[in-house]
Amino acid sequence: MELQQAIEKYYEYRTKLKALGYVNYLISWDTETEAPLGCLEERSKQVGVLSEMSYQLERSKEYIELVSYLNNNIDQLDDILKVEIKKTNKALQQSLKIPMDELVEFSILMSKSASIWANAKVNNDYSLFKDTLAEIINFSKKMVKYLETEELKGYNVLLDQYEEGMTKEKYDKFFALLKEEIVPLVKEISKQQKPINKIVNKKYDINKQKIFADYLMDVMCFDKNRGLMKESEHPFTSGYGSSDVRVTNHYYEDLVLSSVFSAIHELGHGTYEQQCNPELDSTYLSGGTSMAMHESQSRFYENIVGRSYEFWKRHYPKLKELFEEELSDVSLEEFYRYANDVECSLIRVEADELTYPLHIMVRYEIEKMIIEGNVSVDELPTIWNRLYKEYLGLDVPNDKLGILQDVHWSGGSFGYFPTYALGSAYGAQLLYAMKKDLNFEEECSKENLKAINEWLKEKIHIYGATKSPEELLIASTGETFDAKYYVKYLKEKYQKIYNI
Template structure:
């Protein structure tokens, strides 16, 4: 096999992988958007066949041989091919390190755990979920040991979800947030609460849907390649390549801004995905490089842009075309204040821009302690509630609104949460750097996302997975990550908003 032939086979293999992930992605998407509710088992049968084939294609002997051959030719490969081989081999090495029967048992545990978690949340039944979570944390520790015995298990998982981070960097990140956000929040809460009456009313879903499509075009999405559907929990997915992207939202008829910010948030994810360079299509590089960078795009659009005064002034008259009576009295300033209320509560997904990072910090601290053995899973609810009281001043009413609220742990995603907060924080540095060449507020005030999107496309979107998150970030902003830029931004915004 010549290197050239091997490269050809590598791309043919990636085309196959894309096709299978397209089919499986669509099956999932159909399941949460359109499929009749009794069809999950039937879909599961098909998923079983396709995932077996995908597994064979990803880790089969032909694939391993091909990738090892190419890894041996490393020096003669271009950067793109080198990265493809590295990423594909990394997955294989992980699969090889974990004994097959343990891997399969874990997949089955997760399917069961997700089901148990759903019911436990519904019925506020922590004891039902606890044994599953114990086994999940145990497995996370054990698997980390198989994959990288020298590394601390929690460090292993943090780095899996956001290449380059560990407990040391997370500790320093969260302590920087804690030191600034907690006192800031305390001062905010001493002031009278902002009113959100400007955004309340009765907003029919059909009108919100038409408004959503205009919003999507406004922020720069190409509706020929990005679709909108309705689901219980909003999400974004690519199907086959970045040429077919789907976002979803959920309409709350009493408040049009909830879906508006969902659409802008998911739209940020979709801009990142669809902004991938055309030549990355049908390769393993055709996706966001990490959860943190992905979230940095969605939260940048949602918060730094969407919850800005300039954008509020532009979007109100647009929204009024869809809701003329409901918004007859609203002013841009009232809208701006309504969508920036800082209000500590027990539920992460309902949190505002200021308190959100504290929700993440609590999860990080708890994961860290459970992974190290300092805290038992059985002690989690009490520890959870204690930290909510300590950092947010919130009394958690029950486990449904506490330790059982998120699906992540039930899905085995230990070490995943910090990327949410990192994503929020990255955005502050994009904004500071972007302002050097783009009149961001001027653009937002006239609803012109062109220069903003161009800046992000040039520095972030087009690269897909070509660089590590750290490389990509530093290339984009020309400096190291510094959480103080984010806390400065928050302090300035909330000081002005609340007249501190």
């Protein structure tokens, strides 16, 4: 086979596979945001047929040979294709290690597990979910066995899938530091008397909340010609390439802060996607480089920028203008304080910036036991509750507010949670590097975040997935990942707010 010919042929496959991926994106988007419930059964059939078509291409002898051939001649490829083939080959080789019938069996399990979990959660009855969870755990452990290599064993196989290069050893060190530094800080803050919260227990018109979310799109310079914001039950970001980036938001009449920070969070993901080099759109390297790096961007915008005093100094008047009556007795200082309220709570997705990583630590510890230990599903709620007591000082009253709260495990996503905390830590490391190049506080207080966007674009976004998180961190901060910046950022910020 001639190299050039192989490349062309590979591109043909990629074009078709990407088109089928495009379809998948659009079907999910529609399902999450507007599809009538009655169409979902028919829809799942169509999704099955399309996945099968995709599968037939990806598992065809020709495609497998092409990827292997290109991987064997990787030094002759241009820089971008080199990275892509390396990734594609790795994923393909991994997928080939898992017997087809087990994959099919797993996908059948997955097609029903989320609704079994949801039902157990609604009924606050872990016993309805535990057998399914046991099956999922069994499969995940089997998959780990198939995918183990000389370098990667056990839980590390899964951690690597969500964040290449991250291992248990690295995460252990990371979480040990948080435990040492953040748990005591949280305990100290918990002792303080809380001020009366004047923004809760009021009604905030949802249309006005939407107007403010739209205003935030402009503040963040989100390009509405290449994206949109819609409503869904759980906010998320989706899209295809840099020209079609879609975020959703949710609105509660009594919780104005919820829609504000969800919007900034999702627009943070969206900005990463929109600022990626459009030339990568046709490759597998468009969009974010990893789960944690994506999360670092959404959290950077939401917490580091969006919960800063300077940001609200500029934008609080606009919010007050919309909710003149509701916020009439709330000063900027008070509002800033509410936006950074620290409180140990039971639900991860509602947690504040400081206690958030403690929720992740609980899940990380449990995942280690699940994948590498011999813990039974019956013991898990007890372990969960013990860890919440230890890290957050809370008694978990029931499993709905405890082990049943997250969807992830019902989807077999073990190894995913740690990337959330890692993302926050990446963000803090980027902050200190950014501060060397620009006056961060001043930029936060400007009409829009153009300069901050520009910095992140140049250092991170533009590269898409052509560079690894590690490469990006070294290039932008001069160092490999170091959790000390995260601890420094959290301590500086919260010690000041709470006068510690």
